């Protein structure tokens with residue numbers, strides 16, 4: 570039985586805006602096991618990045634965590650002070666962001682940035698930290714790492730910047746690596762290399778990976794289990810084979826059909842009818858009901874809870890279809 574590394578219960582994260590509260594993550598429960606690769610997938614704006622960034626509390630200033638707990642190694646991260654959390658961030662939980670161009674400090678040399686977590690968390694002397702940084706840059710495939718560690722970020726390509734971010738974020742060998750769409754801002758030719766690097770480092774360092782993506786191809790290649798989010802809710806969780814071969818939620822089915830149709834047909838693309846709802850006033854009952862082909866009157870009034878249909882395959886739907 571795998572051990573739970575992260576357990577999220579009843580998490581609600583809303584954004585305060587002048588038009589009202591945006592219910593970005595609404596009563597989400599999720600468990601992530603030690604050593605696994607877990608993917609969160611869903612359309613843009615469904616709350617997956619908010620959920621992931623709530624874990625190390627790296628949310629924008631207008632975000633409000635209204636309820637819930639985030640247990641990491643039996644510590645509730647939501648109850649820690651900022652300074653206590655600062656010790657965990659970067660050392661036990663690290664985040665690779667979408668855009669490496671804005672993640673690196675433009676006025677600090679790359680080597681200093683990659684070595685800095687070792688100094689901050691383990692009090693490693695700077696000289697040793699810089700030697701480690703060069704080794705780490707070499708590990709992630711930066712050519713001439715000794716020379717290039719003295720460069721500033723502007724001298725690096727997008728792919729090299731993201732590799733440097735990954736070097737920095739894995740320098741302390743964290744237990745949990747959160748990668749928030751780590752290849753979205755990169756050229757297609759570089760994306761596969763960066764994903765391969767993340768997978769290799771995960772195996773080499775024994776990390777647990779939480780990967781955020783909207784790309785089912787990446788899910789199939791990288792993940793053991795998948796969580797599907799829709800409009801701030803987790804609607805289905807299962808292992809990657811179950812999700813691909815027997816999706817239960819109509820939304821998951823729709824997403825997978827879109828991918829299959831795109832591969833098969835060169836003419837017309839498949840689509841899920843309608844658009845994601847406003848998260849300020851989401852629909853009552855099941856949030857997917859205005860777009861769902863299987864909706865019944867119950868769906869408009871009663872919110873479905875998550876139920877376990879088969880081993881570790883859970884779904885939130887009144888009328889799920891096998």
Ligand code: SF4
Nearest residue numbers: 855858861868886887
């Ligand atoms: Fe569709 Fe109803 Fe299931 Fe929601 S609960 S996904 S509306 S069938």
